Amino acid sequence: MLFENCVAFVTGANRGVGKCFVHMLLESGAKKVYAGTRNLDALRYADQRIVPVELDITDASQVTRAAALASDTTLLINNAGLNCNEAALAAADMNAARTEMEVNYFGTLNMIRAFAPAMPAGGAIVNLLSILARVTLPSMASLCASKAASLRMTEGVRAELAPQGIKVIAVLPGAIDTDMSRDFPPPKIPAAEVVKATLAALDDGTHEVYVGAMAQQIAAGLVRDRNATQSSLASAN
Ligand SMILES: NC(=O)c1ccc[n+]([C@@H]2O[C@H](COP(=O)([O-])OP(=O)(O)OC[C@H]3O[C@@H](n4cnc5c(N)ncnc54)[C@H](OP(=O)(O)O)[C@@H]3O)[C@@H](O)[C@H]2O)c1
Known part of the structure; x- marks a missing residue:
């Protein structure tokens, strides 16, 4: 299995899905x-076995330092x-849209x-995206745009790293029961389900993992009807 004896680096490891990744x-x-x-x-x-690393992923110098420290x-x-x-339009300004793009x-x-x-060859990269990379929930339109951009980027990186023998997978869950979805109505899947599905995908070679x-x-x-599926979300909160 790819993750047995691996040396992993988890971003956002202090809570939510990240914390669950560390333990699992x-x-x-x-x-x-x-x-x-x-x-x-x-x-x-x-x-x-857990090595804490100070890291804001939008801070280029911290990212460079983290990569040097965790070169294994x-x-x-x-x-x-x-x-x-x-x-997209009801937001008072473009700050949220810019910040989400900057982080995500x-x-x-x-x-x-x-x-x-x-x-090394045989290594892997996992990008935690969202099903909202594939459709737009209008009340979170700027988040959806940032995750959609990340999905396209994931596909590009996958192709560029294939010759190096590095696997790149996208994880696209629905709502997860963490702080981020505190105000989102149920059903929400547990963080552990996301981690379990990701580890299974690392094993079986799935590129896009739809969780929940x-x-x-x-x-x-x-796949059935793109327009009808997007329309059904247009009236959701
Ligand atoms: N929750 C959901 O319903 C849901 C659904 C689909 C996909 N996802 C995705 O799953 C991933 C994990 O989310 P979660 O549900 O665990 O959310 P969460 O509980 O809100 O945790 C978010 C984590 O990201 C960290 N973070 C935010 N901005 C950062 C930055 N600039 N640099 C470094 N770390 C930063 C946070 O750190 P601080 O503690 O310092 O803020 C926190 O550790 C995210 O990519 C999210 O988009 C979540």
Whole structure:
């Protein structure tokens, strides 16, 4: 299995899905996990196999430092993300749209550009996107745009890194039960389901992982009738 004995780097490791990745990777046999966090005081890990790393993925110098410190990384989990819950036009200004693009798109790309050159053949990169990379929920339109941009970037990076023997996968969950979706109505899947599906995909070679019934139904709807599926979301909150 790809993640057994791996050295992983998880961004946004202090809470939510990132924290779950740290624990489940170690349970699955990872040798070491670098835990990237903006605030080292927010990390409460006692396990010696966990190496805390101060990291804001939008800060180029911190990303460069993290890549140098963690040059033995074989599995990069780009989990850190931001949802400002803003529509495209109703938002007071463009700040949310710019910040989401800065974190979700440019921050993720920063990480890949810094880590990929040292990554060995057989390594892997996971980009935590969202089913909202494939459709637009109007009340979160700028988040959707940033995740859609990241999906296109993931496809480009996958092609560029294939000759180096590095696998690149996109994870597209529906709503997850974390702080980010605190105000989103149920059903929400547990973070552990996202991690489990990601680890399974690393094993079986799936490129795009649709996690949970919501994501799988939307993905199937897009194949059947793209316009009807997008229209059904136009009136949702
Ligand atoms: N929750 C959902 O319903 C849902 C659905 C689909 C996809 N996702 C995706 O899943 C991933 C994990 O989200 P989550 O649900 O675990 O959300 P969360 O609980 O809000 O956690 C977000 C994590 O990202 C970190 N982060 C934000 N901006 C960062 C930056 N500039 N640099 C470094 N770290 C940063 C946060 O750090 P701080 O603690 O410092 O803020 C936090 O650790 C995200 O990419 C998200 O878009 C979530």
